Amino acid sequence: MGIRFDAVTVAYDGNVVLDALDLTVAPGEVMALLGPSGSGKTTALRAVAGFVRPASGRVFLGDRDVTDLPPHRRGIGMVVQQYALFPHMRVEDNVAFGLKARKVPRAEIRTRVAEALEMTGMGAYARRHPRELSGGQQQRVAIARALAIRPDVLLLDEPLSALDAQLRSGMLAELARLHRELPDVSILYVTHDQVEALTLADRIAVMDKAKLRACGTPRELYRAPTDEFTASFVGGANLLPVTVGATGVRLGEAELKADTAGAAVGARATLCVRPHLVGLGEGPNRLTGTLSEIQWRGATHRLYVEVDGHRVMADLRELRDPPGLGDEVTLHFAPDDAVLLPAGVGHD
Amino acid sequence: MTEAVREVRAVRGRPGAPGGSRRPSTAPRPSATRLLWALPPVALLALVFLYPLALVVQQSFQPDTGGTSVQPYADVFASEAFREALWTTVWLALGSTAGCLVLGFALALVIAFVPFPGARAVSRFIDVFLSFPSFLITLALLFIYGTVGMANGLWTDVTGAAEGPFQFLTTPWGVLLAEITYFTPFVMRPLLAAFSQLDTAQLEAASSLGARAPRIIRQVVLPEALPALAAGGSLVLVLCLNEFGIVLFTGAKGVTTLPMLVYGKAILESDYPGACVVAVVNVLISVGLYGLYRVVSRRAGA
């Protein structure tokens, strides 16, 4: 069953925190809702779960308009950052809670609890209380509890952000596996972490300031972002203010080759280049400036180079002989690796 | 908790530590100081509380005929009035406590979870209510339901009858009503504190799993509220066992509780040994029931 937002607007005390959201999550699809803190992601998710009432617009699950349905009648699985397990219940009773509420026959409850715990690798912990589990284990139980009711729609609100980095990447792989095992479940995955979104999602919806900025596959958003906010939030980007010419663009004095299709000559625009696609030394699109900062990141060096007053970032395979601060540095990038964006539309 | 205490002690003990090499003989001083500090409160407690209590117990073994015997106990236990007062006291206290727990839980649920304008004001008012004297509520009930109260006045005015229908205030039910009204906030206070600690994400999780309000209250809210219910309930139970003002002010002639019996024996009959016997029994029941309550609530995992 898919999820559809139809111009959903949510306001608190006249303060619009979700502005006419239009978004469709296909059946079986993983949609990441990605954006900085306060951009309205949780609000959108809670509108699906039924905990916030839209001021206007409708929410659909499949073909069913659920906007006026109370949460307990929506049949949605939900997992939140802080797990929200019932502390006085054993793991198995936590997982059985939804089944009992739905009056599932006793005998069936036992098998479905075991099944859900097995699926999340928590079978051995059925008799424990939540306080006897680690954070990662608690989150697995929360996921098992949500899956036990066999929802068609699973809502995940920053499910990994309370875990440490190592556990997080493990859980990310677990979530991907779970989705392969349950290919029909639509997942709305709220996160502010672009790595989680890029790793897990079939499509990413980028949110900023209560608005949907862009929506597409991770590859589309990464390779061909359509606005500045998306370009810098998903993957990081050099955003260079340029003027469109006949065969390329001008950045200050420098002439750069780029695909200018669709842009009017003389117009102002933004050239987006990923830092890891910038190389050191002479090349087709040459930028020369002074090195203002250099960071060693193990496998790579991150260089910050001031070019005509613009800071250009370059991620280079670890340099054997890195330049010093204040040195003149020449960078280049392939014309195909640059994307021309309309100026200043995205992030204001 | 114990760790914090240990830490405080460690910090307090520290002044001696750096000077350790200078005056090693002062090591046991802190414990002596602590004893000295403990002395005044213990002495005060003994003087104002334990000594009078001991006097009461002593008096209860000294019949008017002189000497020391258990005769006052035999006399009191044999009297019909005492046994009736004992029963009345216990069932009134248990009934009031049960009523307070049910009513307090329901009201606290509404105040904590049903958003309505003025919920905070109501919550404040409960704090103020706790400071009211207990007879005040009884007076208020008298104004409303008393023999010449508003309700009956309205009835007689409208129907022309000689008497109104509300005569329950002078019965045990009137006392029960007054005690429940007065003591319910004592249960609500700890409950509201507990509810404010409750994770709303748990309630939402339960709701999205398909549970309606009654199931959520029973299986998610109630277990979390048990310690608060136990605390409020045991307090109210003890307060009800010893309540005097409410019973006196309802003017219920037939309702004699143990404190009323003490009052009657001591002031009206000048039977001091008898009064002391009843008082001792009253204290024992309070302490006993309270202890039982604590044991039970600890067993329940509170």
Ligand SMILES: Nc1ncnc2c1ncn2[C@@H]1O[C@H](COP(=O)(O)OP(=O)(O)O)[C@@H](O)[C@H]1O
């Ligand atoms: N119950 C609420 N009352 C008032 N404002 C709220 C409430 N919940 C969220 N907001 C506001 O709505 C905005 C979006 O919040 P949220 O959807 O939680 O953002 P995100 O999940 O993207 O961090 C924030 O500015 C937040 O302060």
Ligand SMILES: [Mg+2]
């Ligand atoms: Mg959020």
